[in-house]
Amino acid sequence: MTLSAALKSGDVTLLPGKRDEDWKWTDLRGLLRVLPGAAPARDLTGLTAGPFDALAEQCHILAPGQDSLTLEVPAGGKLSLALRILSSDGGAHRAQVTIHVGAGAKLRLLESYEGDASPYVTHTALTLILEAGAAVERIVLAEDGAEGVNVSQAQVTLAPGADYGQTVVTHGARRQRIETEVTHPGAGARLRLDGLYLLADKRHADLTTLVRHQGLDGTTDQLTKGVVRHQSRGIFQGRIVVEEGADRTEARMAHNGLILSDRAEIDAKPELLIFADDVQCAHGNTIGALDEEALFYMRQRGLPEADARALLIEAFVGTVADRIGFDAAREMVRAWAADRLRT
């Protein structure tokens, strides 16, 4: 049951839905009674710059009519790449991206999902292969439209000594799921897997991750935070599997959610499945409201209520931005978040 297969065949019964355990909170089957036809090929003349264009050396666009991209960063090479996935015109769009990062190569992947106000349905499949000692930092900024349905599924494979850092930042869509699956060989490879969802109105965002530790000496460090307002709904599903023999794995997973209104919702399922003996694994999950006592304290010092709230929320989400290694992207994410929280 995948969105990709359903879009390809036009068969709605292939959509994942409530009955699929991993999709129970992001029910596409119940949402989409009919699937839209393929979106018309998009004319890209006059297209305005994407959010990351100024930070990248190369820019690639995937839009209706432009469905796939295969790229290789040669061993020892270095690349800063902006990847834009555009959705529009109420149509369906399937995009496929494969990037091969050679041994010791460095890649900055700055990925943006940009949707218009129409009820489009987009699926993106991304395959990222890191050879030994390769380093990738992937920043995903998802700016879907309020009526859009967007599913992004990334398969990341790490080789020994690889270093992979990821930060997904989203304000949701009508239904949106950003999924990352990482095959982790251990062997000194390092993984950082972060996320930030800031949702308002009736938006929905689902950050789902799966990490498989398959060998000795791997580390995973995961931090996801979210703020939901109005009638929005945030979902975090994080699963770390430490397979038999993957001893000396160090894995940490944290999810912290902030609910700012009675009708907003967060569903979280953090899971550690450990089949090895000698591991250090921990997960923490908190969901709550703003600390009213802290708010009173701040107001007693002179901060108007709205300012006190904004300061607390910005500080709460700031720790995710702090972990981004690329300075310019970190500042951009911070500004984006501040902007989202004020509107």
Place this chain on the structure above:
Amino acid sequence: MLHIENLRAEVDGKEILKGLSLVVPAGEVHAIMGPNGAGKSTLSYVLTGRAGYEVTGGTASLDGEDLLALDPNERAAKGVFLSFQYPLEIPGVPALTFIRTAMNAQRRARGEAEITAPAFLKLAREQAAALKIDFEMLKRALNVGFSGGEKKRMEIFQMALLAPRFLILDETDSGLDIDALKIVSDGVNAMRGPDRGMLVITHYQRLLDYIKPDKVHVLAGGRIVATGGPDLALELERDGYDKYARAA
């Protein structure tokens, strides 16, 4: 300066302040002592406008201005400062950022110009040195992971920077060892002045050896039941609150 008349307040429908009257003129330091549960902390929260503390009668004004009609931040801008018994932790917000944000919010509310970053830093360095606060600590999130004594010192530091007109110290001595108590008291005493009033709320007389009050009031059963000079504190230390608790 501070005029409280026949103040009544309840928490969760239970009346805690039952007609409290008190006047603190400018330039004076008044101590409020009383047994546990007398309403000492309630008084400090009612004066600063904490939610859940409902005023059911009476008045409280600062220089003739009705405090009870104002939001907590408006009261702060008018110069009311409460040093909390248990200061809150503000995760992710560096102490200096927090205090400068608060200071500028107060200034804006009063129609004054904001303080510049260099001017603020200079002021902060001077006060940190006076209170023996490591400047590096001020770059950390406010009160997060601070010891009880450090939190109290941060309260006095904020007070010194914000320079309020009326100070309420709620059990400022709790959690302080003698050295810290001395530093904190020196900080408070440095703020005494002809235009400033202070209300020092304490359970024990010890603090009043360091911050000498002009007057001492006994709060019991939600009312001021006795008022006297500094000697009253010594008497309470010797004889306890029994007599007053019964009178209430």
